[in-house]
Amino acid sequence: MxxxxxxxxxxxxxxxxxxxxxxxxxxxxxxxxxxxxxxxxxxxxxxxxxxxxxxxxxxxxxxxxxxxxxxxxxxxxxxxxxxxxxxxxxxxxxxxxxxxxxxxxxxxxxxxxxxxxxxxxxxxxxxxxxxxxxxxxxxxxxxxxxxxxxxxxxxxxxxxxxxxxxxxxxxxxxxxxxxxxxxxxxxxxxxxxxxxxxxxxxxxxxxxxxQPVEQLLQSAYTVSGADAKVDQFIKNRKVIHQETLGRLKSAAVYEQLNSQIRRDA
CATH class of the missing domain: 3.40.50.300 (P-loop containing nucleotide triphosphate hydrolases)
Incomplete structure (x- = not known):
C-alpha cells in the first residue's frame, strides 16, 4: 500500500x-x-x-x-x-x-x-x-x-x-x-x-x-559558534547539514559524540 x-x-x-x-x-x-x-x-x-x-x-x-x-x-x-x-x-x-x-x-x-x-x-x-x-x-x-x-x-x-x-x-x-x-x-x-x-x-x-530519527540522534551532534572555529572543527568530519548567520555557524556532524570530541570542541 x-x-x-x-x-x-x-x-x-x-x-x-x-x-x-x-x-x-x-x-x-x-x-x-x-x-x-x-x-x-x-x-x-x-x-x-x-x-x-x-x-x-x-x-x-x-x-x-x-x-x-x-x-x-x-x-x-x-x-x-x-x-x-x-x-x-x-x-x-x-x-x-x-x-x-x-x-x-x-x-x-x-x-x-x-x-x-x-x-x-x-x-x-x-x-x-x-x-x-x-x-x-x-x-x-x-x-x-x-x-x-x-x-x-x-x-x-x-x-x-x-x-x-x-x-x-x-x-x-x-x-x-x-x-x-x-x-x-x-x-x-x-x-x-x-x-x-x-x-x-x-x-x-x-x-x-x-535513517530512523532515533538512530540518527544517537549518531550525530550539532556544533555552533564563530564560523572560523566551526570550520576548523568540522574539517575532515562528515557534515550532514550546516547553516551560517552572519559570522555564526552551526553544523550537524554524523559521528558518535565522545569525551575526546567534547574536549576538541
Missing part, C-alpha cells in the same frame, strides 16, 4: 545536477523528513514525484507503477507547495469546495474545524492572505484532503511560533487517527525532529543519509 521508490533518479539543468542518481524507498504510513539546506535538491525531488517536472533519467514508482503522467497515481498524493495555485479572487470557503472536487475524500467538517483553530476567516479572498495565512490555508487543505500520501514543502513558511506548534500538534493528532504517508521537506531540522519517524538528508543534489 503506497510504496514509493526512486530508482537512480537524476535531474539535470544544463551542466548542473539538481538531483544526482537518487535511490530511495519510502514505506507507507510513516512520517518522513526530507532535510537539507535551501537549494539542496529537496523541492526538485518532490516536483519530480508529483509530475511538476520530469527526470532526466531514472524512474519513480508508486506501488510499482510509474508516477509519470499517471493521473490515477497522482490523485493519491496531495502536494502542499509554495506555488500559488488558487485564483486570487476566490474565497477560502470556495477553495475548500474546489479542492473537494479533486479529492472526493476531502473532510469539509475537519477543514472548517482547523480553520477555526487557526483563526482563518473563510470569507476572505486568497489575495488578501498574508504569507503566514496563505501557508495555513494550504496546510488545512493538505491535512483535510485524506490523500494516502501528503507532501509538505516548507510547511511553516511565515507562521509564528504558536501557529507552528499548533500545526505540529494537529498533524500528529490526525496521523494517529488516520495514518497516512507524510513527507515533510524543511531546512528547520531541530524544530521538526520530534515529529518524524525517518530522516532523509539531501546535500548538493545527493542523498547522503536515510
Amino acid at each position: 503506497g510504496l514509493i521508490e526512486f530508482r537512480q533518479v537524476t535531474k539535470e539543468y544544463g551542466p548542473v545536477k539538481a538531483l544526482d542518481n537518487a535511490s530511495l524507498v519510502l514505506e507507507p504510513l510513516k512520517i518522513y523528513g526530507l532535510l537539507g539546506r535551501n537549494g539542496a535538491g529537496k523541492t526538485t525531488m518532490l516536483n519530480i514525484l508529483t509530475n511538476k517536472i520530469f527526470p532526466t533519467s531514472g524512474e519513480i514508482l508508486f506501488n510499482n507503477e510509474s508516477v509519470i503522467e499517471n493521473d490515477r497515481v497522482q490523485s493519491q498524493m496531495f502536494y502542499m507547495t509554495e506555488m500559488k495555485l488558487y485564483p486570487s479572487g476566490m474565497r477560502i470557503s470556495q477553495v475548500f469546495r474546489w479542492t473537494r472536487e479533486f479529492y472526493p475524500q476531502f473532510d469539509m467538517e475537519y477543514a472548517q474545524a482547523l480553520a477555526h483553530k487557526f483563526a482563518l476567516n473563510l470569507r476572505k479572498q486568497v489575495k488578501t492572505l498574508s504569507t503566514g495565512y496563505s501557508s495555513i490555508m494550504k496546510l488545512i487543505l493538505a491535512m483535510a484532503s485524506n490523500a494516502p500520501v501528503i507532501i509538505f514543502d516548507e510547511p511553516v513558511l511565515g507562521l509564528d511560533a504558536n501557529h507552528r506548534d499548533l500545526f505540529y500538534h494537529e498533524l500528529m493528532a490526525r496521523y494517529n487517527e488516520h495514518p497516512q504517508t507524510i513527507i515533510i521537506s524543511t531546512h528547520l531540522i531541530d524544530e521538526i525532529a520530534d515529529v518524524l519517524e525517518e530522516a532523509i538528508i539531501i546535500k548538493d543534489g545527493r542523498l547522503v543519509l536515510h
Whole structure:
C-alpha cells in the first residue's frame, strides 16, 4: 500500500545536477523528513514525484507503477507547495469546495474545524492572505484532503511560533487517527525532529543519509559558534547539514559524540 521508490533518479539543468542518481524507498504510513539546506535538491525531488517536472533519467514508482503522467497515481498524493495555485479572487470557503472536487475524500467538517483553530476567516479572498495565512490555508487543505500520501514543502513558511506548534500538534493528532504517508521537506531540522519517524538528508543534489530519527540522534551532534572555529572543527568530519548567520555557524556532524570530541570542541 503506497510504496514509493526512486530508482537512480537524476535531474539535470544544463551542466548542473539538481538531483544526482537518487535511490530511495519510502514505506507507507510513516512520517518522513526530507532535510537539507535551501537549494539542496529537496523541492526538485518532490516536483519530480508529483509530475511538476520530469527526470532526466531514472524512474519513480508508486506501488510499482510509474508516477509519470499517471493521473490515477497522482490523485493519491496531495502536494502542499509554495506555488500559488488558487485564483486570487476566490474565497477560502470556495477553495475548500474546489479542492473537494479533486479529492472526493476531502473532510469539509475537519477543514472548517482547523480553520477555526487557526483563526482563518473563510470569507476572505486568497489575495488578501498574508504569507503566514496563505501557508495555513494550504496546510488545512493538505491535512483535510485524506490523500494516502501528503507532501509538505516548507510547511511553516511565515507562521509564528504558536501557529507552528499548533500545526505540529494537529498533524500528529490526525496521523494517529488516520495514518497516512507524510513527507515533510524543511531546512528547520531541530524544530521538526520530534515529529518524524525517518530522516532523509539531501546535500548538493545527493542523498547522503536515510535513517530512523532515533538512530540518527544517537549518531550525530550539532556544533555552533564563530564560523572560523566551526570550520576548523568540522574539517575532515562528515557534515550532514550546516547553516551560517552572519559570522555564526552551526553544523550537524554524523559521528558518535565522545569525551575526546567534547574536549576538541
